[in-house]
Amino acid sequence: MISSRHYERVKGLLQNGNILLGGETNDEDKYISPTILCDLKEGHPALEEEIFGPILVIVNVKGIDEARAYINKREKPLAIYAFGKDTRKLEQLVSTTSSGSIAINDTIMQATLRTLPFGGVGSSGMGAYHGKYSFDTFSHKKACLVKALSLENTNT
Numbered sequence: 001m002i003s004s005r006h007y008e009r010v011k012g013l014l015q016n017g018n019i020l021l022g023g024e025t026n027d028e029d030k031y032i033s034p035t036i037l038c039d040l041k042e043g044h045p046a047l048e049e050e051i052f053g054p055i056l057v058i059v060n061v062k063g064i065d066e067a068r069a070y071i072n073k074r075e076k077p078l079a080i081y082a083f084g085k086d087t088r089k090l091e092q093l094v095s096t097t098s099s100g101s102i103a104i105n106d107t108i109m110q111a112t113l114r115t116l117p118f119g120g121v122g123s124s125g126m127g128a129y130h131g132k133y134s135f136d137t138f139s140h141k142k143a144c145l146v147k148a149l150s151l152e153n154t155n156t
Helices: 004-012 064-072 087-096 131-137
Strands: 018-021 035-038 055-057 079-082 101-104
Touching (some): 079 087, 087 101
Parallel strands (some): 035 055
Antiparallel strands (some): 018 035
């Protein structure tokens, strides 16, 4: 990481959780290894703010209803990653939650495809990027009406 402040903030997110994989840090190099973090208590900063670092937080839920309730009671996330075999329930999750993107049975790959827009909703960002989506985001479509300066014809 470039900034010491950012490094310390992200490193602090590793506290008070169960590190399943990774978690190694090097203060001199400002390095944090790719880390999987789980078993975080309600209110943990990694559950409340965007991480912008090599940490993947896993939230275990008992079913689709608990997952939907968990997602919908918070700020809209940049991405949702859901895993399962019941396509009906997964489609229900897609249609009843709002996020920048959603990946089913995969992680991160939706952000690599130029044919899919990348971007957030609400506090996780605005706009959509990649290919034509970037062009459209940064283009303003101006409405323009030009009319001759003359009296209107009236219906008689």
